[in-house]
Amino acid sequence: MDVPFYICAGIGIAAAFSVILQRRAVLSVLSLMVVLITCAAMYAMLGAHFLAVLQILVYAGAVMVLFVFVVMLLDPEILPEEVRPQSILERLWIFILTLGVSTIFAMLVWVFAHRYVPYRQMGADNTEKVSLLLFSEHIAAFEATSLILIAAIVGALTLSKRHRKAKG
Amino acid sequence: MVESFAAALFLIGLLGIVLRRTILVMLMSLELMLNAVNLTFVAFGQQQGLLTGQVYVFFTMTIAAAEAAIGLALVIALFRTFRSVDTHAVHGMRE
Numbered sequence: 001m002d003v004p005f006y007i008c009a010g011i012g013i014a015a016a017f018s019v020i021l022q023r024r025a026v027l028s029v030l031s032l033m034v035v036l037i038t039c040a041a042m043y044a045m046l047g048a049h050f051l052a053v054l055q056i057l058v059y060a061g062a063v064m065v066l067f068v069f070v071v072m073l074l075d076p077e078i079l080p081e082e083v084r085p086q087s088i089l090e091r092l093w094i095f096i097l098t099l100g101v102s103t104i105f106a107m108l109v110w111v112f113a114h115r116y117v118p119y120r121q122m123g124a125d126n127t128e129k130v131s132l133l134l135f136s137e138h139i140a141a142f143e144a145t146s147l148i149l150i151a152a153i154v155g156a157l158t159l160s161k162r163h164r165k166a167k168g
Numbered sequence: 169m170v171e172s173f174a175a176a177l178f179l180i181g182l183l184g185i186v187l188r189r190t191i192l193v194m195l196m197s198l199e200l201m202l203n204a205v206n207l208t209f210v211a212f213g214q215q216q217g218l219l220t221g222q223v224y225v226f227f228t229m230t231i232a233a234a235e236a237a238i239g240l241a242l243v244i245a246l247f248r249t250f251r252s253v254d255t256h257a258v259h260g261m262r263e
Contacts, residue, residue, distance in 0.1 A: 009173045020184030032196050032197045039203050046214045048222050062237045108234050130222050145230045152234030159241035
C-alpha cells in the first residue's frame with residue numbers, strides 16, 4: 001500500500017509483541033496503548049474518521065485509564081521486589097514506547113491532513129453517514145447498548161464491593 | 169493489507185492468552201483480539217463500500233468497554249480472594 005501504513009503496521013506488531021512479553025504490567029499497558037493508537041491511525045487511513053477519534057477517546061483514553069488504575073492497585077502487592085527503582089532497560093522501554101506513541105500521533109495528523117485528496121467530499125462526512133445509519137437502521141441496538149452499559153456498571157460495583165464475611 | 173495486520177494482531181493476542189498466566193495480561197490480550205476484529209470489520213466494509221461495518225465496530229467498542237470494566241472488577245475480586253493474579257493460584261473449585 002503506502003509508507004505510513006507500513007510504519008504503523010511495524011510499530012503496531014512490535015508493540016503487540018511487547019504487550020505479551022513485558023514482565024512489568026505497566027509496560028504492557030503502555031504497549032497496549034501504542035497498539036490502540038496504531039489502530040486509530042489505521043481507521044483514519046481507511047476513511048473511518050469517526051471511529052479513529054472514538055478509538056482514541058474510548059479505548060486509549062477511558063479503557064486504558066481503567067487498566068492503569070488496576071495495575072496501580074495490584075502491582076506493588078503482587079511483586080514486592082519490583083518496587084526497586086527502574087533499571088536502565090525499563091527506562092529505555094518507556095522511551096521507546098513514548099517514541100512510538102509520538103510517531104503514530106504524527107502519522108495520524110498527517111493522514112488526517114493529507115492522505116485523502118477528496119477529504120472534504122468523502123472523508124469529512126463519514127461521521128454524518130455513520131450517525132445517520134446508527135440512528136435509523138440500528139436504533140434498537142443502540143438503545144440496547146445503554147442497557148448493557150447499565151448492567152456493566154451495576155456488575156462492576158457489585159463485584160468490587162467488599163463483602164464482610166457474607167458467606168456464612 | 170489491513171486485514172493481514174489485523175490477523176497478526178489477533179494471533180499475537182491469542183498467543184498472549186495461551187502463554188501468559190497473569191490474568192491482567194490475559195485481559196489485555198483479549199483487548200488486542202477485539203481490536204483486530206474491529207479493524208477487520210472496517211477493512212472489509214471499506215472493500216465492499218458499506219458503512220455497516222463501522223456501525224458494528226461502534227457497538228463492539230461499547231461492549232468491549234463494558235467487558236473491560238467487568239473484567240477488571242473480577243481481577244480485583246480475584247486478587248482480594250486469592251492474594252494473587254496468577255491463574256494457577258485460582259483453585260477454589262478443587263477443594
